[in-house]
Amino acid sequence: MDAAKAMVERTLLIAPFSGIVAEVNGEVGEYVTPSPPGIPTLPAIDLINMDSLYVAAPIDEIDAAKIRTGMEIRITLDAFPKRIFKGKTRSISPYVLEQAKQARTVEIEADFLDPMENGSLLAGYSADVEIVLDSRQQVVKVPAESLLEGGYVYALQPDGHLERRKITTGLSNWRSFEVISGLVGGEKVVTTIDREGLADGVEAIVDTAAKNAEVQ
Structure with a gap:
């Protein structure tokens, strides 16, 4: 009797916590064994708490x-x-x-x-x-998508032409970069840097809808 009870208990999987069954990876009749130390294996059941x-x-x-x-x-x-x-x-x-x-x-x-x-x-x-590892107030910043390799941006000149300009950056996140030198607040920079024909000195048409192109 005890042997039969032990055999039945070996067929039970007891969850370590309450949760929702997300996926059952095992099949009926399939043997399930613990993962060997250091070797991750697919769990029989994915349980979400x-x-x-x-x-x-x-x-x-x-x-x-x-x-x-x-x-x-x-x-x-x-x-x-x-x-x-x-x-x-x-x-x-x-x-x-x-x-x-x-x-x-x-x-x-x-x-x-x-x-x-x-x-x-x-x-x-x-x-x-x-x-937030560090923060500064009242700084000039540019959108991250405007920055070229090597720390360059294309800035719009008063005559409507672009200037490839080197800037020095400071703090950054995935949205923007702090500008320490090379630009002043209010200048416009190109954010579509993968556009064909983009080069130093070319004439540009400002997209008035692209508010994030302005240096802040």
Whole structure:
């Protein structure tokens, strides 16, 4: 009797926490075994705990040394473009990831600060994470998409022609760069730098709808 009971218990998978079954990877009659140490294998069941959603994001290795657990972050989701969610870093990877043709990055994980927001979120959403490592007020800045390799921009001259100009940048994020020298507030720069025919001295027509082209 005890042997039969033990055999039945071996057919049960007991979840370590309550959650929602997202996917069943096993098949009827298939044997399931634990993953060997250091060798990740596909789980029999993907279980999601909606009470502990978090964000995983790659951070450039240059900034990784400045990040600490417990730092507040801003999270934006493509599904909610007009909302900014507050979060806090909970872990920082101890190693650097190297991806082909991309910068080396360190992965961090961050929790949402307001657990009440979890009810409107789904696991698997794409997200952007912004960590404020430093800030300055009343500075000149340009859109990130206007900056060329080597620190150059195309600035619009009063006569309507473009000038390829070297600038010195300071603080930056994925949206904009601080300008330390080379531009003044109110000047206009080209943001469509992949456009054919773009060169120093060519005549340009200003797109009045492109408000982000103005140096702020």
